[in-house]
Amino acid sequence: MTLVIRNSTELQEKVAAWKRSGMLVGVVPTMGALHDGHLSLVKTARAQSDRVIVTIFVNPMQFNNTDDLAKYPRHEERDLTLLEAAGVDVLFAPDVTEVYPDGFATTVSVSGVTAPMEGEHRPGHFDGMATVVAKLFGMTQAGSAFFGEKDWQQLQVVKRMVRDLNLPITVVGCPTIREEDGLAMSSRNVRLSAEERALAPELHRILQEVAAKLRAGQAVESALAEARAELAAKGFGAVDYLDFRSGESLAPLEAFAENGRLLVALSLGQVRMIDNIAV
Numbered sequence: 001m002t003l004v005i006r007n008s009t010e011l012q013e014k015v016a017a018w019k020r021s022g023m024l025v026g027v028v029p030t031m032g033a034l035h036d037g038h039l040s041l042v043k044t045a046r047a048q049s050d051r052v053i054v055t056i057f058v059n060p061m062q063f064n065n066t067d068d069l070a071k072y073p074r075h076e077e078r079d080l081t082l083l084e085a086a087g088v089d090v091l092f093a094p095d096v097t098e099v100y101p102d103g104f105a106t107t108v109s110v111s112g113v114t115a116p117m118e119g120e121h122r123p124g125h126f127d128g129m130a131t132v133v134a135k136l137f138g139m140t141q142a143g144s145a146f147f148g149e150k151d152w153q154q155l156q157v158v159k160r161m162v163r164d165l166n167l168p169i170t171v172v173g174c175p176t177i178r179e180e181d182g183l184a185m186s187s188r189n190v191r192l193s194a195e196e197r198a199l200a201p202e203l204h205r206i207l208q209e210v211a212a213k214l215r216a217g218q219a220v221e222s223a224l225a226e227a228r229a230e231l232a233a234k235g236f237g238a239v240d241y242l243d244f245r246s247g248e249s250l251a252p253l254e255a256f257a258e259n260g261r262l263l264v265a266l267s268l269g270q271v272r273m274i275d276n277i278a279v
Contacts, residue, residue: 004090004091018050025141026146028042031057032074034082049144051089051090052087053140057093057094057136059129061100061129062128063128108127109130121241133145134167143168147171147173148177150184150185152276155173182205183203186273191270200268202234203236206227209227241264247261247278261276
């Protein structure tokens, strides 16, 4: 049975007891509305840890759009059922006041990898994300943390923060989990209409086309321009970015490189979609 804990002191006492017994503790930070992508992280955490904590906290600090925060799906009872079936030991689901008590005055800011893409289009997002992740690492005292590669830029930000601050935790990136038709799993997918859901897998197919063109030697700007035109023709909305960048530094690449990554963010109806693939 999965134990639900909302107080960080109670959680730290539990984790300290595990560690005294020589157990390895893993954490999977989430904002809830769990799907098979999250559960794949749990499965990896279970394989690499003796005890697994999943956190559910919809972090107000990383939403620059209050409407998006209000609409973010919340299904804790359903989530708990899934976590129990997956063998999770603890669900840590703190209130906002537990994470950000009165007088909270510290923000974690990572430069460099936060600047492009999401950093340009969601001001303050990564400060909020880095702050809450640092908080969750401290509150859970886990030895390993598991993140999905779907949020590739987020993963690089967390890795950089951990390196720069010498945090005693190992960050593990896990492959993006996709629906059978290629759509990357996301909690926001439930907000797609039937028509939009039918169109959504075209994004992954077009990314694969671009990757093939780059591997074949086509110029980066030419391949990206063709993809933007095809996305528009298919019926996708505004493209925030469609970039070919270094997988680690996120510096733009002007030609094919072994560590290159295609990253995209765009709108489909009222839903903002992100995806990425290795090239």
